[in-house]
Amino acid sequence: MSEPWNQLSSEEKFAFVGRFWRYLAPTFFISLSLGLMLLPVWIPVPIMPQLGLLGVLYWSTYSFNLMPPGAAFAIGLLQDLWLGQPLGLNASLLALFAWVLGGQFNVYASRPFHFGWLFAVPFVTLYELFTWGLSHLLGQTCDLHQMLWQLVSTLLAYPFAVWFHAKIQRVVTDPLIYL
Amino acid sequence: MALLPTSGSKRSRDRWWWLAGRFGLVALAFLGIGLLILNKTMPASIGRVRGHALDTVAPALDWLSAPVRGLSAIMDWGNSYLNARSKAQRLSAEVARLHLLNETNQSLNRENIRLKALLHVAEPAVQIVGTVRVVGATSGSMLQSALITAGYKNNIVQGQPVRDSDGLIGQVIEVGAISARVLLVTDTNSRVPVRIVRTGMPAMISGSNNGLLKLLYVDPDVPAVEGDLVVTSGQGGLFPPNVPVAVVTNVKTQEPVARPAARLSGLDYALVLKPYVEALPPPVPTSVPLPKLAPAP
Numbered sequence: 001m002s003e004p005w006n007q008l009s010s011e012e013k014f015a016f017v018g019r020f021w022r023y024l025a026p027t028f029f030i031s032l033s034l035g036l037m038l039l040p041v042w043i044p045v046p047i048m049p050q051l052g053l054l055g056v057l058y059w060s061t062y063s064f065n066l067m068p069p070g071a072a073f074a075i076g077l078l079q080d081l082w083l084g085q086p087l088g089l090n091a092s093l094l095a096l097f098a099w100v101l102g103g104q105f106n107v108y109a110s111r112p113f114h115f116g117w118l119f120a121v122p123f124v125t126l127y128e129l130f131t132w133g134l135s136h137l138l139g140q141t142c143d144l145h146q147m148l149w150q151l152v153s154t155l156l157a158y159p160f161a162v163w164f165h166a167k168i169q170r171v172v173t174d175p176l177i178y179l
Numbered sequence: 180m181a182l183l184p185t186s187g188s189k190r191s192r193d194r195w196w197w198l199a200g201r202f203g204l205v206a207l208a209f210l211g212i213g214l215l216i217l218n219k220t221m222p223a224s225i226g227r228v229r230g231h232a233l234d235t236v237a238p239a240l241d242w243l244s245a246p247v248r249g250l251s252a253i254m255d256w257g258n259s260y261l262n263a264r265s266k267a268q269r270l271s272a273e274v275a276r277l278h279l280l281n282e283t284n285q286s287l288n289r290e291n292i293r294l295k296a297l298l299h300v301a302e303p304a305v306q307i308v309g310t311v312r313v314v315g316a317t318s319g320s321m322l323q324s325a326l327i328t329a330g331y332k333n334n335i336v337q338g339q340p341v342r343d344s345d346g347l348i349g350q351v352i353e354v355g356a357i358s359a360r361v362l363l364v365t366d367t368n369s370r371v372p373v374r375i376v377r378t379g380m381p382a383m384i385s386g387s388n389n390g391l392l393k394l395l396y397v398d399p400d401v402p403a404v405e406g407d408l409v410v411t412s413g414q415g416g417l418f419p420p421n422v423p424v425a426v427v428t429n430v431k432t433q434e435p436v437a438r439p440a441a442r443l444s445g446l447d448y449a450l451v452l453k454p455y456v457e458a459l460p461p462p463v464p465t466s467v468p469l470p471k472l473a474p475a476p
Contacts, residue, residue: 035236035243038240040244040315070207084322085321085322087215087229088214091210095208099204132321138218139219140322142321143321143387143388145389146389147321150321
């Protein structure tokens with residue numbers, strides 16, 4: 001910022017703050033969605049989708065500059081802490097996925113929604129398999145069926161997650177916000 | 180070096196950013212691996228960090244889960260209303276059966292108390308730490324756990340058993356200042372020493388992550404049958420004896436399957452208990468000095 005803060009108009013101040021807010025918005029909303037995974041929905045199977053993964057998947061592919069691996073790592077760390085999973089498990093995996101997906105923008109660009117959904121299948125499957133394998137390695141046993149339930153629920157929740165994050169993306173990337 | 184910047188150009192600034200990005204990635208990789216190793220090497224410290232992380236979300240969850248609790252209450256009410264007639268008939272039959280059973284039980288209970296007094300049996304009393312509200316569950320995780328709104332400020336410590344009015348829920352595994360995590364009996368990592376009431380035979384019960392439990396190490400000569408009540412045996416000294424844990428529902432499988440006695444699908448309040456037998460204090464050092472051994476020649 002070249003001008004002193006008190007010499008800026010209110011619109012310019014808003015635009016300045018908006019630039020930072022823009023970078024924090026995806027991380028904030030994905031973290032908020034993680035809270036849903038903690039609500040007392042008492043179902044015997046883990047039907048709650050991996051909302052953190054879906055968020056990172058969306059932002060890394062459609063707006064990768066707003067989802068650097070560091071932000072994905074922070075989201076994963078929060079997920080590990082809140083959900084009682086081995087610390088660093090989701091953090092490492094989400095950062096890795098954000099990095100890999102960030103480089104695939106050309107594959108995604110100008111493709112229909114169904115392509116994105118189909119493209120998500122191997123990523124979500126790999127993510128669940130890694131989570132399952134690493135949890136076993138770290139002494140937290142979990143059932144393979146449970147992993148499959150969550151895989152299915154995550155894939156079914158993909159359209160809703162895309163709809164939700166696309167709404168946020170439209171606001172975040174709206175040039176009118178920055179005047 | 181080709182990547183080093185020349186003064187002030189945008190291109191060189193981009194190169195620095197690129198380098199910083201790559202360095203950041205490597206640092207993240209090391210951090211992630213380091214944290215995964217810490218899970219194995221320093222579980223107690225990691226548990227404390229988790230406990231404090233729960234404190235950040237528990238108050239919000241208490242507020243956020245109110246609609247879910249309300250919805251659950253409405254569904255319960257609707258269910259009770261729809262099944263009122265059949266339930267009343269079933270309960271009337273049950274009351275008649277229990278009246279008969281109660282007379283026998285009262286006489287056996289009196290006899291039991293007399294015999295224990297004669298034998299000077301020392302039994303620790305079950306001590307309650309407090310009644311807590313259940314505000315969260317981890318249906319989105321592979322770990323079956325619940326979050327309660329009480330932590331070390333309310334004398335909650337790791338390992339304490341948790342139950343509701345119907346039976347055992349699980350045990351405290353992580354503690355924060357104002358919240359704690361309870362590992363449910365339905366989790367595959369949970370193990371509870373139990374006793375089958377009908378046969379009196381000991382066994383172990385484990386979760387299977389699908390809402391049901393598995394009865395392990397049942398004596399093949401005295402098998403369990405469907406409808407058997409399974410209670411805590413008190414072995415190990417953590418869980419108090421005779422707390423209902425499960426009812427056997429299927430014995431056709433290799434390991435008998437049981438349904439939890441506690442209503443885990445609608446937990447709202449729970450009771451945290453102290454471990455049945457407190458850990459023994461370390462031996463007090465004797466004031467009499469031990470004789471010194473003569474040095475070896």
